Amino acid sequence: QVQLVESGGGLVQAGGSLRLSCTASGRFYSTNAMGWFRQAPGKEREFVASISWSGRTTNYADSVKGRATISRDNAKSTVYLQMNSLKPEDTAVYYCALARGSSSAREVDDYRGWGQGTQVTVSS
Numbered sequence: 001q002v003q004l005v006e007s008g009g010g011l012v013q014a015g016g017s018l019r020l021s022c023t024a025s026g027r028f029y030s031t032n033a034m035g036w037f038r039q040a041p042g043k044e045r046e047f048v049a050s051i052s053w054s055g056r057t058t059n060y061a062d063s064v065k066g067r068a069t070i071s072r073d074n075a076k077s078t079v080y081l082q083m084n085s086l087k088p089e090d091t092a093v094y095y096c097a098l099a100r101g102s103s104s105a106r107e108v109d110d111y112r113g114w115g116q117g118t119q120v121t122v123s124s
Helices: none
Strands: 002-007 010-013 018-026 034-039 046-051 058-060 068-073 078-083 092-099 111-114 118-123
Touching: 002 092, 002 111, 018 034, 018 092, 018 118, 034 068, 034 078, 046 068, 046 078, 058 068
Parallel strands: 010 118
Antiparallel strands: 002 018, 018 078, 034 046, 034 092, 046 058, 068 078, 092 111, 092 118
């Protein structure tokens, strides 16, 4: 099984920035794509960003496009999500996920492993 541990969440003012990190360990394939999702209270988990195993392909939700950058360091088994110009509507628990395959993916069912989540709160 894979273990995913997120870090970097916290409280930030609107317009600020955060960098989330997720480190993978355990039994997993280094050729898997990775993704970030988020879930706000009372809402469904939604896609934020994903990256192929090579890092050459990335995808973003329209709501974060231009404000978020996903990257990965395969030598460290770590994926990052840099979020800039944060808005109160970005407030959510952010989850890191390991995809079933190597290609960048947007659907929850495309992922087979999830972290415990890290809270991001953006104050107005």
